[in-house]
Amino acid sequence: MAYEFVPFELERIMSIWENQVEINLSESGVHPMTLGELVDEPALLDELMATELNYPQTNGSVELRQTIAAMYPGATADNVLVTTGCAQANFTGLVTLMSPGDEIAILMPNYQQIWGIARNLQLNVNTFSLKEETGWSVDVDELNRAVTDRTKLIAVCNPNNPTGHVMSSEEMDAVVAAADRVGAWLLADEVYAGAERVSDEQTPSFWGRYDKVLANGSMSKAYGLPGLRIGWTVTTPELAEEMWARQDYITIGNTMLGNKLAAYALSPEVRPRIIARARNYIRKGYANFENWCARHEGLFTLVPPQAAAIAFVRYHRDVGSIELIDRVISEERAYMVPGAHFSGLDHHLRISFGLPKDYLEDGLDRLYRVLSQY
Numbered sequence: 001m002a003y004e005f006v007p008f009e010l011e012r013i014m015s016i017w018e019n020q021v022e023i024n025l026s027e028s029g030v031h032p033m034t035l036g037e038l039v040d041e042p043a044l045l046d047e048l049m050a051t052e053l054n055y056p057q058t059n060g061s062v063e064l065r066q067t068i069a070a071m072y073p074g075a076t077a078d079n080v081l082v083t084t085g086c087a088q089a090n091f092t093g094l095v096t097l098m099s100p101g102d103e104i105a106i107l108m109p110n111y112q113q114i115w116g117i118a119r120n121l122q123l124n125v126n127t128f129s130l131k132e133e134t135g136w137s138v139d140v141d142e143l144n145r146a147v148t149d150r151t152k153l154i155a156v157c158n159p160n161n162p163t164g165h166v167m168s169s170e171e172m173d174a175v176v177a178a179a180d181r182v183g184a185w186l187l188a189d190e191v192y193a194g195a196e197r198v199s200d201e202q203t204p205s206f207w208g209r210y211d212k213v214l215a216n217g218s219m220s221k222a223y224g225l226p227g228l229r230i231g232w233t234v235t236t237p238e239l240a241e242e243m244w245a246r247q248d249y250i251t252i253g254n255t256m257l258g259n260k261l262a263a264y265a266l267s268p269e270v271r272p273r274i275i276a277r278a279r280n281y282i283r284k285g286y287a288n289f290e291n292w293c294a295r296h297e298g299l300f301t302l303v304p305p306q307a308a309a310i311a312f313v314r315y316h317r318d319v320g321s322i323e324l325i326d327r328v329i330s331e332e333r334a335y336m337v338p339g340a341h342f343s344g345l346d347h348h349l350r351i352s353f354g355l356p357k358d359y360l361e362d363g364l365d366r367l368y369r370v371l372s373q374y
């Protein structure tokens with residue numbers, strides 16, 4: 001091989017441990033819904049039972065694409081490609097737009113997927129950061145340095161994984177201005193939109209703020225339906241078509257049941273119930289998390305996340321996050337994500353809190369027992 005493949009460490013290690021430990025505080029979405037909780041109408045159940053498990057239309061059923069488009073002002077079904085999760089929307093966006101040697105600017109910290117794909121596509125990667133000292137807001141000077149005349153794509157994640165930061169409109173304007181200055185595409189991973197903790201307003205999309213946008217989302221986080229594996233990209237009809245052509249080679253398309261269930265969950269009648277469920281988990285869970293932190297003063301510095309069911313905390317003990325979590329796994333059978341997996345933001349942990357109180361506190365107590373030995 002001409003280059004060294006960069007594995008998706010964060011995702012792989014999570015998938016190894018999340019089912020093997022007793023307490024898993026690594027999941028970034030809320031507790032998943034059951035099928036019975038989602039489908040509460042007998043007529044829909046009958047329809048699902050009568051569904052042939054055939055291939056659906058491979059870019060997504062018209063019904064689902066129209067339902068997704070309705071959430072993005074000015075979009076129509078032609079702007080939408082239904083993908084296998086937001087993960088595939090991100091992947092297909094990159095392989096469609098980028099060739100080896102092209103330049104990309106990526107916001108950090110971030111779900112490390114786009115960073116890893118960029119390395120594996122042999123792109124030239126520039127980064128710009130969210131800064132902890134300013135409440136995880138975008139460092140605009142770094143952004144402007146990272147975006148050069150050669151930048152073909154800027155990738156952001158908003159609301160952000162792992163920090164839960166939601167960009168202000170000034171931060172969004174700065175990102176758009178940087179893209180516009182050089183004519184770059186803007187890929188916005190908006191998978192946590194809807195999972196707001198401090199506001200009942202959905203996080204605004206980059207869609208509609210600039211013409212070369214890919215607004216990527218999915219059913220996984222704010223809707224608590226990761227197992228549907230339904231995601232999407234909302235972009236220009238031309239790019240949606242080009243990405244569909246790549247998708248023909250990758251997954252062909254999604255599933256019939258996934259298309260139907262996602263269209264149901266996103267319909268204006270059902271969506272508010274599901275979003276309210278997620279926000280309820282996030283808000284109650286965060287209050288429990290905050291109370292636990294208050295009982296262990298001095299252990300963590302915490303910038304309160306504005307969205308998502310995760311907190312990215314700095315811990316004040318002299319041990320690296322990988323070594324720490326290795327011990328938490330082996331001695332306490334609990335798991336949370338070491339900050340080192342987020343491009344070396346060591347001495348941090350990503351901890352999920354959208355969970356039942358006893359379970360959350362049990363996990364935090366297990367972490368504490370190891371941390372307090374340092």
Ligand SMILES: Cc1ncc(COP(=O)(O)O)c(C=O)c1O
Binds near residue numbers: 111189
């Ligand atoms: C920011 C971000 N984007 C994409 C994904 C993948 O989501 P999906 O399950 O929709 O593929 C995740 C999963 O954790 C994520 O955190």
